[in-house]
Amino acid sequence: MKNISILGATGSVGKQTLQVIRNEKERFKLVAFSANKNYQGIIDIVKEFKPKYVAVVDKYICEKVRDYCKCENINIEILEGIQGLTTISILSEVDIVVTSIVGMIGLVPTLNAIRAGKDIALANKETLVTGGEIVMREAEKYNVRILPVDSEHSAVFQSLQGNDINSVDKIILTASGGPFRGKNIEDLVNITPEEAIKHPNWSMGKKISIDSSTLVNKGLEVIEARWLFGIDYNNIEVIIHPESVIHSMVGYKDGSIIAQLSSADMILPIQYALNYPNRQNSLISKLNFYEVGKLTFEKPNITNFRGLKLAYDAGIEGGIMPTIFNAANEEAVQLFLEKKIKYLDIIKIIEDSMNNFENRGNIDLEMILNYEKMVRRFIQDKYNF
Structure with missing residues (x-):
């Protein structure tokens, strides 16, 4: 027990x-x-x-x-x-x-x-x-x-079982693309919070749903994967997979790729984490490949969804920059939910915040908490909230 x-x-x-x-x-x-x-x-x-x-x-x-x-x-x-x-x-x-x-x-x-x-x-x-x-x-x-517990990181974790981390060539994080996959910048100008939280595959809270729509969520997952698995950013790849059947993959040096597949249901990664290293009887509907029919893959559009690129930039720069990225996003998403800013302003605010603060290394908990407050204050003062 x-x-x-x-x-x-x-x-x-x-x-x-x-x-x-x-x-x-x-x-x-x-x-x-x-x-x-x-x-x-x-x-x-x-x-x-x-x-x-x-x-x-x-x-x-x-x-x-x-x-x-x-x-x-x-x-x-x-x-x-x-x-x-x-x-x-x-x-x-x-x-x-x-x-x-x-x-x-x-x-x-x-x-x-x-x-x-x-x-x-x-x-x-x-x-x-x-x-x-x-x-x-x-x-x-x-x-x-x-x-x-995140489905993507659980998938990587499961795909690593029984293998040496030193034999890994790359981690491939899949993303559904969110509700606005395929849309142009012009299509996103007047997006409402109600539209942004309608994820096509997953049932999630408002904040993470909006992060998914901007691809910021995938960027956060890239940074998380770097620390969870000790993999360099150059070896972490994101691919759009709208069916959300493959939850992520691990590519090995010999050319093999091991993937974890299941229905799009968070119950499974939660159950696996709580029971690890054991597996129990399924609590979700099992995958039926006849019903799935096909699996498709696309390269993420980082021109229209720049949140993903900014996350890579923040992660690679390191130091306090990921904290700045995250705090700016949290504040901007809340402002968007309150309908105080436009949808595209979320990414503008993140970039503005990253450009405003000089990066610092040798971070500790006190620095992280202080910068989180500083970034929120900067956004509130600049945008008069």
Whole structure:
């Protein structure tokens, strides 16, 4: 029996992690979870899974949860704010922490979990984008496993099993192309948030759906892959694969390419990460090649979707630049969701931020957190928000 703590249990990945736990009760127990503002989602989890702890980031919602649990005589420790995230990440009874919280907010609790010796099922790509060098160094120091939950990185991880990393020629990350694949710049001028979050293949949260539409998400995954697998950027390739059947591939020096294929469902990589190194009975619909019919591949259009190129630029430059890239994107996406900027302004803001700040090396956690604030302040001041 593995005891699980989920950071971000009411989001897309968090909900699907709960589904795995629900279907494998003999293997997993939810001990703790966090959420932000989804009051009903929190209450539903408390009633069904009866965890010992819940961390609620939003103060008002936290008080509502406390009132409910008191009225219903539910014995659960309710923690408030960001500190609560750290508390449920380092609990002595927890075996594995699922980091499915969105954004840079996941970096500090993930590091604390690693230093407490917890294995990490990583769905928060920003953690490695901004602090990859620090995170992987600490994971090695504390003998902690970083188990990828993103479908692409899980696919690479699975395709590497039984092989020497030194025999790898390249990693090939697949991308669906998002809802605007094939469109020209002119077609993207008046895109609305409602249009941008309609991903053709995957059910995801608003932020990651918009990142997918701009190909920024794939850029973040490139940086994440560099740290997860220790592969140089020159050996990480992105290919558009609209069917989303091949989730990623590993090319070896002898010319062999090993790929992981399955239905487009996040349940599988979550289940694999929680059960690793074992495999359990499928919780998703199995792939039917007669129904798939064909698999197609395209080169990404980095002229119209420059977010991917900017991510490569940030990653190759290294230092604090990936933090600048990520923070600018997070701020710009939020402004777009609030309809304060146009869709194409997201990439303009990222590039503007990368050009505004001089890169610095020898980064540490304090520098990362400071630059994250500086970038957000720069964007808010320049664009008068």
